[in-house]
Amino acid sequence: MNAPGTGCERVRARMVEQVEGELAPLDEALDRGHLEACAECACERAELERVRHGIRGLARVAEAELGVELALLQREVLARLPAHAPRAPGLRMRTVLTAAAALLLLFLWSRGGLPSAPRAADLANLDPWLERLPAWPELLHGLGGLLRPF
């Protein structure tokens, strides 16, 4: 056995990682060597393993207790699923946006091109700019018609 304390502190400080196989290969080899020689640390490690085993055991018991409920629940979930298969939402959204952009461009092109942005001097008289905006006059006319009764 090693002299008391030789390497024990180091090994115990990272024993959880060692038990879970998370140590780097060199550290793992070092600690493994220590554990083979130190009965106290080996005992400590076995206790940790026992705890982890017990935690999994508790979970299995809980799952077994919920077994009947689970069968019912799965049936309910399947009954509530939509009829269609899940689709890729990103693809669907992209398709819609691309189609909308294409339609807008086509519409603007059919009306004589995109309106240019107004300059400061134009702000005094917005009419020429508004006239170049597609559908604005029709929209205003429509709104006026709607508001006339009031």
Add this chain to the structure above:
Amino acid sequence: VDDSALIARVQAGEREAFHVLLQRHSPALLATLHSALANREDAREVLQETWLRAWQHLARVREPARLRAWLLSIALNLARARHRRLPALGLAAGGAGEPAAQADGGDALEDAEELARLRLHMAALPARQREVVDLRVNHGLSHAEIAALLGITEEASRANHYQALRRLKDGLQGASSTRSRARGASAERSEP
């Protein structure tokens, strides 16, 4: 068949593949939700909602091999929403009775007693430590995944895991030595 293949089959319209995923992941998810919400009905409803959302958003799974972590994130978020008033999700103490009826083997009684003690010690852990231990040991999540799920740092996840295992180990060791002493005393008394 691994989860990645099943996900691809579900997206191709195969509902049976989704059923396989349900059967594979529901037990552990329900146990965690049941433990977290301390209410069977709530746990059932949250699990149903989890699977319905999973169906809708299955295409968003970036790492199909880590489906369990993704499902847990949905389930725990839904559970938090249900119990918004609680600052942390805190696993509930859970029923401490009849723990290990299914224990088998020659030392079944010993296992059952030990599981009962372990359940009590688990219930006595701080909520965060219980959560981390459950996610780490029962669901096999990495500390990075746990950190993302619980909104803590990876280091905090490691520290909580370490402290929880230490406490549980010390608790069981303490109980074992008390029992050994009691057995020794009773043996001495029974000797003529």
